[in-house]
Amino acid sequence: AQKITQTQPGMFVQEKEAVTLDCTYDTSDPSYGLFWYKQPSSGEMIFLIYQGSYDQQNATEGRYSLNFQKARKSANLVISASQLGDSAMYFCAMRESGAGKSTFGDGTTLTVKP
Amino acid sequence: GAGVSQTPSNKVTEKGKYVELRCDPISGHTALYWYRQSLGQGPEFLIYFQGTGAADDSGLPNDRFFAVRPEGSVSTLKIQRTERGDSAVYLCASSLSRTNEQFFGPGTRLTVL
Numbered sequence: 001a002q003k004i005t006q007t008q009p010g011m012f013v014q015e016k017e018a019v020t021l022d023c024t025y026d027t028s029d030p031s032y033g034l035f036w037y038k039q040p041s042s043g044e045m046i047f048l049i050y051q052g053s054y055d056q057q058n059a060t061e062g063r064y065s066l067n068f069q070k071a072r073k074s075a076n077l078v079i080s081a082s083q084l085g086d087s088a089m090y091f092c093a094m095r096e097s098g099a100g101k102s103t104f105g106d107g108t109t110l111t112v113k114p
Numbered sequence: 115g116a117g118v119s120q121t122p123s124n125k126v127t128e129k130g131k132y133v134e135l136r137c138d139p140i141s142g143h144t145a146l147y148w149y150r151q152s153l154g155q156g157p158e159f160l161i162y163f164q165g166t167g168a169a170d171d172s173g174l175p176n177d178r179f180f181a182v183r184p185e186g187s188v189s190t191l192k193i194q195r196t197e198r199g200d201s202a203v204y205l206c207a208s209s210l211s212r213t214n215e216q217f218f219g220p221g222t223r224l225t226v227l
Contacts, residue, residue: 004156033213035215035216037218042220043203043220043221044218044219044220044221045157045205045207045218046218047215047216047217047218050215091156091157093156099170099212100145100147100162100164100169100170100212101147101159101162101170101172101173102147102157102159102216103159104149104156104157104158105156106154106155106156107155107156
């Protein structure tokens, strides 16, 4: 069965610094996709970045990058140059090949300090 | 273009009542998903539609929960004989196909008194 673990319930970072949010996953499927979503206090889930299990390079999207270590089954999100607007809940999710559904972790609350 | 919309945004009902939650996906998206999110937790999968048919309903907690998507666009999640434990935010998402990223709606906050 799929499982996503986010071990950091809460994280603090100083504005303009980088922060890493941890995510480990468990699957027996060799083909899968990993996603990160941001959920501000308004409640809407915002897609940030995607990494396929066969992708050779780590995904990047602007200030977001995904540190994908397949052997360790980890997919950490790195946010560079943090901004106050980055304060939110962040969720890691995985979808196995052939499946429509995604399995989510319990999230990490990020607080950016001015 | 318009994103995923969900109505109502808030629903308060009494234990034992029937409720319907509506989801309007992004135009052209064939895949539609329902998730349930309890406070302090990640979204929990309920059901996934590909077109009009439910491709995976393994997340529905019991037979009080049912969802339809009769024309392959709008979907309705139906909950019979609501219980206090059904209180949560119900999220709908859609994607171009099951392999693409999912775009979420703002959710419906259901409170069962």
